[in-house]
Amino acid sequence: ADIIKALKEHPEWLEELRKIILTTELIELPKKFEEMLERMKKLEKKVDKIEKDVEVLKQDVAILKQDVNYLKGEFGRIKGREFERTIRERYYAYFGKLLRKSKLIPFEEIIPLLDSAEDEKLITEEQRFSVLQLDLIVKGEIKVTKKEVYLAVEISYSLQEDDIEKAIERAGILAHIFKKEVIPVVVAVEIKEEIEKSAEEKGVLLIKTDF
CATH class of the missing domain: 1.20.5 (Single alpha-helices involved in coiled-coils or other helix-helix interfaces)
Incomplete structure (x- = not known):
């Protein structure tokens, strides 16, 4: 304290x-x-x-x-655009091993046929539009048989499975209109083995190029 x-x-x-x-x-x-x-x-x-x-x-x-x-x-x-332009300009070289007398068909010639086919209900509007998405249509004679054919060509730098399907579908539509053989064709630089095999199995002509 x-x-x-x-x-x-x-x-x-x-x-x-x-x-x-x-x-x-x-x-x-x-x-x-x-x-x-x-x-x-x-x-x-x-x-x-x-x-x-x-x-x-x-x-x-x-x-x-x-x-x-x-x-x-x-x-x-x-x-891709440059690749497509090259194929278009030199189509005779890329398809020369298969065809003789090859000719690039302008779409201006195809459109009236598509319009008539649609009017006559031979194809649908969607099918008409699908054909117009083709990259090239080429006409010629098979070298070996001299048979006249058309090529429905899809061009893709790197080939995808749907490119094959589109070529088949559009070739079928054109064959229905032309009443001629139309061969589905794909032209590509980069091709995976499984897609190449798929094209072969489905009867699609595959052209591989170094561009």
Whole structure:
């Protein structure tokens, strides 16, 4: 009780008493705790900034991927158009081993026949439109038999299964209209083994070229 009374009368002794009772580490602990809290706040700000930077980086990477995919698609389309143009301009060379007297049939000659066939209910509107999507129609004589035939040609740089199906379908429609043999043909550069086998099994003439 006397000690407490003395401390109340002399509060400056309290600090000295603390120094005696408490170690330096314990005395400085509140100050260190405050410093630690301050460092944690700064660290949280840095972490927040890093998280924001990472999010921005993710967005930039996503945009970059989109740009790369777009450029790949554009390059593929340009390559495909150039390939088709080359086949169209030099069709006689690509089909010369099969045909003699080969002739590229303009679609202007085909459209009236398609219109008449549709009017007479020989084909549907969808079938008419499908034939108009053909890449080439070539007429000629088979070299060996000299039989007159038409080629329904699909051109695809990288051959897909649906290219084969389209060639078969459109050749069938033309054969129905022309009352002549129409051979489904696909011309490609890149051909997977299983697709090549599929074309052979389905009776599609496959012409592989290095372009």
